[in-house]
Amino acid sequence: MANPATDRPTRGRHHTVQPRLRDRIVDRRKFLIYLGAGSTLTVATKLGLDVLAPGSASAVPTPSLPQPADLRDLGDILILSGKPTEALLFTVEVTEDGRVRAELPRMEVGQGLTTAVAMLVAEELDLQLDQVDMPLAPARPELLMNQLTGGSNSIRSVYGPVRAAAAAARTRLCEAAANRWGVAVDGLRTEAGRVVGADGRTAGYGELTRLAATLPIGELVTKPKSPSEFKLVGTPQQRVDARAMVTGAFKYTLDLDIKGATPAMVRRPPTINGTVEAVNNEDEVRAMPGVLDIAVIDTGVAVVAETFGQALDAKDALDVTWGAGTVDDVSDEDIFKKLRQATVPLVPPVSLPNQLDFEFDWAPINHAPMETNSAVADVRNGRAEIWGGMKSPIVAQQQIAKELGLPPGKVVCHVVQSGGSFGRRLFWDGPLEAARISKATGRVIKLMWSRIDDMRHGRARPAAHHRFRATIGPDTVLRLEHHTAFVETDWTHGLGEILTATSAELPAGNFGFAQTVFMLTVKSPYNFGVVEQVLNEVPLKMHTGAWRSVYSVSSRCGEEIVVDEVAAKLGKDPYEFRRAFLKTDAQRAVLDKVAKEGDWGRSMDDGFAQGIAFHEEYKSRTACLVEIDARDPHDPRVTKAVIAGDYGLPINPRGLKAQLLGGLTDAISVTLRAGLHIDKGLPLEGSYSQFHYARQVDSPTDVQIFILPGESEPGGAGELGVPAAAGAIANAYARATGIAPRSFPINFPVDFEPFPR
Amino acid sequence: MPSYSFTVNGRKVAVDAPADLPTLWALRDKLGVTGPKYGCGIDVCKACTSHLDGEAFNPCVTPVSEVEGREVTTIEGLADGDNLHPVQEAWLEQDVAQCGYCQPGQIMAAVALLNKTSKPTDDEIDEIENVCRCGTYFRIREAIKSAAEKM
Numbered sequence A: 001m002a003n004p005a006t007d008r009p010t011r012g013r014h015h016t017v018q019p020r021l022r023d024r025i026v027d028r029r030k031f032l033i034y035l036g037a038g039s040t041l042t043v044a045t046k047l048g049l050d051v052l053a054p055g056s057a058s059a060v061p062t063p064s065l066p067q068p069a070d071l072r073d074l075g076d077i078l079i080l081s082g083k084p085t086e087a088l089l090f091t092v093e094v095t096e097d098g099r100v101r102a103e104l105p106r107m108e109v110g111q112g113l114t115t116a117v118a119m120l121v122a123e124e125l126d127l128q129l130d131q132v133d134m135p136l137a138p139a140r141p142e143l144l145m146n147q148l149t150g151g152s153n154s155i156r157s158v159y160g161p162v163r164a165a166a167a168a169a170r171t172r173l174c175e176a177a178a179n180r181w182g183v184a185v186d187g188l189r190t191e192a193g194r195v196v197g198a199d200g201r202t203a204g205y206g207e208l209t210r211l212a213a214t215l216p217i218g219e220l221v222t223k224p225k226s227p228s229e230f231k232l233v234g235t236p237q238q239r240v241d242a243r244a245m246v247t248g249a250f251k252y253t254l255d256l257d258i259k260g261a262t263p264a265m266v267r268r269p270p271t272i273n274g275t276v277e278a279v280n281n282e283d284e285v286r287a288m289p290g291v292l293d294i295a296v297i298d299t300g301v302a303v304v305a306e307t308f309g310q311a312l313d314a315k316d317a318l319d320v321t322w323g324a325g326t327v328d329d330v331s332d333e334d335i336f337k338k339l340r341q342a343t344v345p346l347v348p349p350v351s352l353p354n355q356l357d358f359e360f361d362w363a364p365i366n367h368a369p370m371e372t373n374s375a376v377a378d379v380r381n382g383r384a385e386i387w388g389g390m391k392s393p394i395v396a397q398q399q400i401a402k403e404l405g406l407p408p409g410k411v412v413c414h415v416v417q418s419g420g421s422f423g424r425r426l427f428w429d430g431p432l433e434a435a436r437i438s439k440a441t442g443r444v445i446k447l448m449w450s451r452i453d454d455m456r457h458g459r460a461r462p463a464a465h466h467r468f469r470a471t472i473g474p475d476t477v478l479r480l481e482h483h484t485a486f487v488e489t490d491w492t493h494g495l496g497e498i499l500t501a502t503s504a505e506l507p508a509g510n511f512g513f514a515q516t517v518f519m520l521t522v523k524s525p526y527n528f529g530v531v532e533q534v535l536n537e538v539p540l541k542m543h544t545g546a547w548r549s550v551y552s553v554s555s556r557c558g559e560e561i562v563v564d565e566v567a568a569k570l571g572k573d574p575y576e577f578r579r580a581f582l583k584t585d586a587q588r589a590v591l592d593k594v595a596k597e598g599d600w601g602r603s604m605d606d607g608f609a610q611g612i613a614f615h616e617e618y619k620s621r622t623a624c625l626v627e628i629d630a631r632d633p634h635d636p637r638v639t640k641a642v643i644a645g646d647y648g649l650p651i652n653p654r655g656l657k658a659q660l661l662g663g664l665t666d667a668i669s670v671t672l673r674a675g676l677h678i679d680k681g682l683p684l685e686g687s688y689s690q691f692h693y694a695r696q697v698d699s700p701t702d703v704q705i706f707i708l709p710g711e712s713e714p715g716g717a718g719e720l721g722v723p724a725a726a727g728a729i730a731n732a733y734a735r736a737t738g739i740a741p742r743s744f745p746i747n748f749p750v751d752f753e754p755f756p757r
Numbered sequence B: 001m002p003s004y005s006f007t008v009n010g011r012k013v014a015v016d017a018p019a020d021l022p023t024l025w026a027l028r029d030k031l032g033v034t035g036p037k038y039g040c041g042i043d044v045c046k047a048c049t050s051h052l053d054g055e056a057f058n059p060c061v062t063p064v065s066e067v068e069g070r071e072v073t074t075i076e077g078l079a080d081g082d083n084l085h086p087v088q089e090a091w092l093e094q095d096v097a098q099c100g101y102c103q104p105g106q107i108m109a110a111v112a113l114l115n116k117t118s119k120p121t122d123d124e125i126d127e128i129e130n131v132c133r134c135g136t137y138f139r140i141r142e143a144i145k146s147a148a149e150k151m
């Protein structure tokens, strides 16, 4: 076969890659670049030179959990655990129509990753954003701990690897053009998907890709662009999937057209983790219209039917005798009593005259993504294929294989972009349950949880109690003690693969994990002398999980309330006080920005007030100023918000603003009205009519968000927005009403008739 | 089993279904029209919002027997071929969608509002009850206002 572009013979579709075809990327990390098999240019990064001696991925040691002092934040631990495999992350392929395709080994759930990472690829290759295709990668077990989407770590962990791969592809395309034109590569540049010669002639990537794949050249040295050369990165871009979303064309898990997939739902117990003892009317329910099958599984009774409407009716019609669950006697009162007891006491127990003490309670809160837990499963003939939202697909695949008694190689997990997560889809309980139903019935099924089940049997950020003590001197804070107890947060997804997931399952393993995450995420940004933070956990067998900004929402919101009250005690303005005690100019820059743009300190009518707060996490920082109308303290509304974010290096400012907007709405919800009441082993809340996540009527009519420019390294984005906004809202509420908030959400009556269990 | 005929996005359809089957499942499970989303099934989240004879309705609580002979428009039927509806355009311009799951319902609710009033006030926009768990409300508000200007 000849390549028409060059008349050179090519080696056919599946040539073997020669070891000499190694390109080297010069970056802060080093990557070896290999050519993948194929007739068009496919570059894959392999093990980094400075990480480990080259070897197979299976020879990579599993890093143990580092000590907090070794590291600076949770993102660092995730990057470190992914480091042995980071160079395996991306394969960049240039197709003959000039498009570039790279699978993303992270999950998109609305946070805009596919857009931001595609921007990095387009930047390196001088392409339009819409010339890059970025589907989500299925479970890739060779990535070990490097396929987990969480900890605001995605951009931070892929920033180096994806640019390395794309830069290598660009260099190779230039070499191909130089070879074809018989000129030196030095004078060539790339522009708009083409290589441009010194004399102005051009060749499209599509024309060059075959040649680039087979060029018999030795080592190439290339260098990704430096941030000062960025043209696309740092400019506001629309989401790559926006059009599909507004036309209804976008396919979520249950919109996929998978042959033979039949609706399935599960009747769940009246208390968390209750068991099925007997199904008393199976025959009757089997005879209902549309019902195809019924099966008892670990989590309840599954019904398969022609439509979800019929599955829903049938599961509701089931008469089941239930065994006890794991927290049947547990209600809010017991939970908060246990939490208070578990919070390490402050010494002395009664504060001294120069000490201010604070106690805060936080209700549990469901993740409540709009798309309920769902998955499609085909478990037949000794193999399994699963489709669903999985933020830790490797461990999902491993655990599902274990449960089904199949070798992991017989289980394929397709990662499907989901309708929200907020931490929920770190767990694979939906995909696992779908696999169980498919196995039990021998059918291809699509599982959907009802909203009520998602609310009551889904996961939640657990309840928490916080105690703070600020010891003050004249004009200063000498010491800040922060002792907290949470109902145990489930970390058994580990770092996304089975080894660390198993270690989290060991006795005390989860506690160690929780401590590590707490120590690596919760910190005071202020110069408050001696700062002490202590987490304790109350193990209760409920369904919990990391919820956007995990321990920080309540910890940092609490501290921001402390800051306001200490400032008041010292007779200082809350903004000036923060300014004086923050540690760095970068921190002060975001605070100053909101104070200026938000006209801090303007006079307001009775019942209205401003509030301000700051938060720093994952190497990013933000400040938030809100105005609240709390003339009716039982029905306050945040009317305006001014937010500033500093991400070190903003990739897509428009996407970052979206994340801050989402963080603001979360903060409005969890601070003012949204939470779960636990009553005898089950949340009372069953739908959005009862769980008061904010709606349009609760949302401000004026929101201004500013992203500060920067050219360092990108920091975390997904979780940053919640704690500062929560602190600002709580502080505004206190100033408007004179009521010091101590229990969250602030307004939290049971104002509804709960659904039957 | 009875059969019901109606129009979906200008196309005549007939489905065999029990009379009380919610239209949402007739659309999704029988006709493969997956734009309208399930979020609660009890007329609370509004994710399924579509139009019945030009007015907003919630197919999760509307039995299929009630749509017999009528015109259902879902998000898929809003654009005119490749030409998006001005509200869809405004959604793109404001880059509203995050996870996107609520947005078909949000857009259909916004179109219904703009069909009633060409210059909606903030109070009227506040009446849209559709939940957006990603918290995109402010961009939705801006998109509605910008669409109103253009329509």
Ligand code: FES
Residues within 6 Å of the ligand: B037, B038, B039, B040, B041, B042, B043, B044, B045, B046, B047, B048, B049, B058, B059, B060, B061
């Ligand atoms: S699914 Fe129809 S209103 Fe929620």
Ligand code: FES
Residues within 6 Å of the ligand: A110, A370, A419, A420, B096, B097, B098, B099, B100, B101, B102, B103, B131, B132, B133, B134, B135, B136
């Ligand atoms: S965009 Fe995710 S629920 Fe609205």
